[in-house]
Amino acid sequence: MHFTDFDIDRFLSETWQKRPLLIRNPWAAWRNPLEPDELAGLACEEGVESRLIVRGKDGLAMESGPLPEERFASLGKEPWTLLVQAVDQHVPDVAALIEPFRFVPDWRIDDVMISYATDGAGVGPHYDQYDVFLIQGQGKRRWRVGPLCNADTPLEPHEDLRLIADFEATGDWILEPGDILYVPPGIAHDGVAVGDDCMTYSIGFRAPSRAELVENWCAHQVDAMVEDDRYADPDLKVQACPGEITASALDRLHAMVLDALSDREAFARWFGAYNSQPKYPDVDWSREEPIGASAVRDFLSEGVGLSRNPASRFSFIRQQDGGAVLFVDGESHECRGEAASLAEELCSGPAFTLDPALAALPDAVATIATLVDQGSLAFDDEA
Template sequence: MNFNSLNWGELSPEIFLAEYWQKKPLLIKQAFSNFQDPISADELAGLAMENEIESRIVSCDSQGNWQVDHGPFSDFSQYGASHWTLLVQAVNNWSRATHALITPFNFIPRWRIDDVMVSFSTPNGGVGRHLDQYDVFILQGSGKRRWQVGAPNSELTTLLPHPDLKQVSAFTPIIDEITQAGDLLYIPPNHPHNGVSIENSVNFSIGFQAPSNQELWSSFADKLIDNNSGEQRFSDPDRVPSDSSFAITENDMQQLKAFMLQQLEQSDLFEDFIGQHLTQSHHALEILVPVNEIDAAKLHDILSEPEILFMPVSGLKAAIIHDTNSTLFINGESFKLEKQTLELAELLAQQKPLSTEQVKTFSGCLKNVQLLTSVLNKGYWYIE
C-alpha cells in the first residue's frame, strides 16, 4: 500500500501546524483510504516473542484489576478473548512496510520522530485513561476503537493501578469518536486520552521524541567527558574586593553561567553532540554487519551485478547538519562530508534504496566510495 499521501480534506500541513500542532487534538476521518495493515496481528505476536524487541501486555479483569506483563512472550492463550492489549515498540525497526507509515509526516523533520508502536487489542482492550509527554499520531488499522480525548487539566489525579501503569482520573472528552481503518487521530502532549477496542483491532502510533532539558544536559555532559572538552577552569582576572566573604554575588553567578554556556557556543562541539544525540535510536535495530569487510575492490565487484540494491536498515535515524563542514549523522555516528560527498550523503539521509546504476555514478570518487563502504561495514546499509 502507498502511504506517501495523507488525505487532509480542507486542512493542509501548514494549517495543521499553525492551528493544531501542540495546541489541540484532531481526528481526520479516512486520512488513508482503503487502509490495510502493513503488519498483521500474527506477525506482531511473532515480534513480541523476540528478546531484543520491547513488548508488553496490558490487561484488566472483570473486577477492574490491571495487570502488566513484559515480553518476550511464548504464548497468548492465557489472556482469553477480551480485555487485553499487546503493545510492541519500534515495530518500524523490524518491518519496512510499517516504517513507511512515517513518510506522510515528512512535513515534520524526521529527527523529531521516535518510533512506530503497534498495538493489537481484543474487545474492551486498552491501557486506561492516561496522558503522554510527547505528540502522537494514532492511525487506526483493522477493527474499530472508541477514542476519547480531553483538554489539559491540572486537576487530574495521577493513578497507579499497577506499578508499571500510570493512568489519570476521569476527564471530560472534547473528542469522543469511533475510529475505523484509515482514520488518523492526533493527540498533543498532556492531553488525557483513552482508547477502548470495540472488536479485535490494530493501532499504529507514530510517536515523537521530545528530549527533556535533563536528558540534553546529561548527554551533553557525557559528550564533554568523552571528548575531554570540559577541563577548562573558571577564572576571574577582573575580580574586585568583596564586601562579604560568604556571599555569592549576582556578578559571580552571571560569570559562572557564562562560563558554563561557553561550551554550548562552540559550534562544532554542539553540532556534533546534537546530531549524534537526535539520531541515536532508543530501541534495538537489526544492524546487518557484513561477514567480510567491504573495501573499494569488493564494492567494484558488487557493482558488476546489474540487479543489486543498496538498502538502509529499517528504522534508522539519519540527518545532515549543513555548515562550513557539513556532517551526516546515522544512528548516533557522524560522517564528515565534503562537497563531492554531499549528494550521496543526502540520499543516505533520506534512506532511499540505491540501485547499481545510481551507485556507479558515485563510485568514480574515492571519497564517495569511502562513505558508502563505511556505512555498509557498520551494518547501517546492506546489499540486497
C-alpha cells in the same frame, strides 16, 4: 501507501501541536500491513519490546515481554491488549507507514508501535509527552480525548501504568480501518476496542526535554574538559567583607559555565550524533564480512539501488562551506567537496539509487562501505 485527501500545510498551520484531529480514511487504498498472529509472534521474540495488559477484577495488570507462546492460549475472556514497540524495525510494510508522515522531520520520528486488543480492552486514559498519529489498522476502536495534562495532573496509583485519575472526555469518536486520530503532546486520550481483532498503529515522535538536552550536552562537554582549566582572579582586590561572594566573582564563574556550553557548532555536531543513536543500541546489525571498496564502486557504477535499515537513524547538518555532516546511528561522517551531496541523498528516503559518479570519490566510497558494514545500509543485490 499514500494520502489522497489530506492537506498537509493546513494541518501544520492549524492543528499540529494545537488540538486533536480526526482524519477519516485519507489513504488511496488502505490495507492492514500486519496480521495479528504475526504481531503475537514478534512479542515472543527476544530483543523485541512488548507488553501485555489484561483487565481483571482488580483493574489493569501489565506483563513485559518476551511472552511465551502458550501465554496467548491461556488468556481467558477478560479484555486484554498486546503492545509491541518498534515494529517498523522488523516488518518493511509497517515501516512504509512512516513515509506519508515525513512532512515532520526525520529526526523527530521515533517508531511505530502496534496494539492488538480484544473487545472492551485498552490501556486506560493517559497522556503522552510527544505527538502521535493513531491509525486504525483493522477492527474498530472508540477514542475519547480530554484536556491538556501536565506533571500536576492527578494519576491513579499503579506500579506500571500512568493512568489519569479523573478523565473527562471532550471528544468521542469510533475509528474504522484507515481512519487516523492525531493527538498532540499532553492531551489526555483513552482508546477502547469495539469488537475483537482491533489493531491500531501508533506513529510516535520524539521531543527531547530541556532537562535531557542540558544533562547530556553538559556531560559531553565535561568529558572533553581538562582538570587545570580553573577559576582565576589575577586582579583580586581586598574585600570589605571576606564572607561575600562578589558580583564580579559570580560574573566570572557564570561566564566559565556559559562559555563552555555556548559553542553552537559543537552543539550541532553533538546533537546530530546524540539524536541519531539507535533506539536499541545493543542490537548488532553488522555484516559478517566487510563489503570492501571495490564492491561498493562496482555497485555504484552499475546503478544498484540502496536501502536503509529501518532500525537506523539518518540525518545531516549543512555546513557553511557547502559541505555536510552526516549522522547515522550515533556516528558522524564528513561529506566534503564533490561528495557533499551524499549526505542529503542518503537522507532522502528509505530506498534510493546514488549518482554513479560517486564511485570515483574515495571518501564517498569509504563512507558507504562503513555504513554497509555496520548494517545501516544494504545494496539491493545483497539485501
